[in-house]
């Protein structure tokens with residue numbers, strides 16, 4: 001811990017001498033995309049995060065579906081942002097080498113009551129501009145997905161819903177921001193602040209920072225940060241946990257598409273889908289809870305998920321479960337994102353990004369930038385962009401273990417090489433904990449869950465981590 005505190009102190013001291021156009025609070029997927037957008041538009045941006053890594057909040061555990069926005073409320077902020085975010089992701093993904101699985105989705109009706117809702121869902125999809133959504137018969141469902149339970153009565157086919165990498169994606173957004181001039185400060189918690197003489201002064205656990213404007217992307221703590229800084233908030237976070245089962249890789253052979261239920265007003269429901277890493281997911285649940293931190297799973301919910309999964313895909317009965325995890329949605333009482341601008345304080349609150357933030361992040365960033373321009377700012381857009389990429393950790397495509405001079409495979413379940421690990425431990429977004437290293441490389445996330453490689457990993461990471469691996473190897 002001493003090493004980290006010393007380097008943080010030096011870093012902070014240099015950064016706190018600067019004045020920024022914008023300070024973005026929170027390095028979830030939204031904060032990472034925001035930092036990128038504002039930096040590309042020419043603003044001098046500082047991103048502050050209280051945790052020791054990016055993606056430690058709601059963005060840590062999701063279903064990783066790139067939504068088209070087909071079922072969003074037309075004209076809502078969420079609809080605008082998801083549609084725009086989806087398009088921009090597809091535009092930039094080749095340049096950043098971001099992996100994608102072009103699966104498409106089936107919204108399956110399992111009874112007459114659900115089937116009755118498909119027609120109106122299709123109409124909504126078409127009105128939302130997702131014109132290729134079509135209703136298909138039970139026979140066609142069976143042809144497309146022969147391993148599904150045979151009692152499906154019909155389905156909506158949404159060809160444009162895809163699966164992406166939930167971690168490499170925001171990582172690359174932020175990396176591009178940093179390469180274009182943004183600054184990232186971790187272990188820095190915003191505690192209070194005031195806006196005086198057209199300037200923000202932020203008090204953090206490390207010291208004082210200053211900027212012209214603030215963008216609050218604090219996710220599960222968005223309402224708290226609003227209260228700390230502007231003494232009001234347009235929303236209150238109601239944390240909603242989603243638990244998941246992760247099946248062994250063999251199970252991913254059972255389906256090709258994302259299998260969705262007919263959604264309700266509360267949730268998009270329990271999904272069965274492959275992951276970009278070659279596993280199969282069943283989840284999430286939707287459990288309201290007080291805690292904004294408790295990502296524990298409980299055996300009753302997991303049992304129910306197992307039953308639901310097997311009812312949809314009966315062969316799952318014979319497939320081993322490799323892991324479980326949970327994420328918490330920053331839900332609010334509203335059915336839309338809670339993005340609100342306070343021009344008189346040069347402050348924008350980006351709250352309630354609950355179920356679609358991975359899909360919507362790039363669109364949210366553009367939407368918020370428009371609001372910022374309305375406050376009277378103007379920057380000169382950068383004329384040249386770098387397009388950084390990360391090592392591919394997706395199941396498809398070439399991996400480092402297939403290339404020469406990789407230092408050998410350290411994690412045999414996920415085929416992670418020594419070179420990949422060493423790369424993730426350096427650079428502007430270096431992993432400083434096992435959880436961070438998992439998100440960058442997938443090390444210890446396979447069948448043995450680190451049983452065989454923890455000792456070797458401990459040796460490699462020792463100079464970089466302040467907490468030795470053994471003490472945090474149970475992190476999700």
Ligand SMILES: Cc1cc2nc3c(=O)[nH]c(=O)nc-3n(C[C@H](O)[C@H](O)[C@H](O)COP(=O)(O)OP(=O)(O)OC[C@H]3O[C@@H](n4cnc5c(N)ncnc54)[C@H](O)[C@@H]3O)c2cc1C
Nearest residue numbers: 026028030050057058059063065190219242356357358359
């Ligand atoms: C179970 C589940 C399934 C989902 N499935 C999908 C899906 O398939 N597709 C999709 O598009 N979306 C999905 N989502 C939604 C998506 O994950 C969220 O919308 C998104 O992660 C929200 O990101 P965020 O950046 O707003 O918040 P967060 O990720 O919570 O980021 C906020 C950050 O702010 C930091 N912070 C808080 N307070 C402070 C402070 N005072 N000072 C400094 N830093 C602070 C936190 O540490 C955190 O890192 C799902 C979510 C869940 C939970």
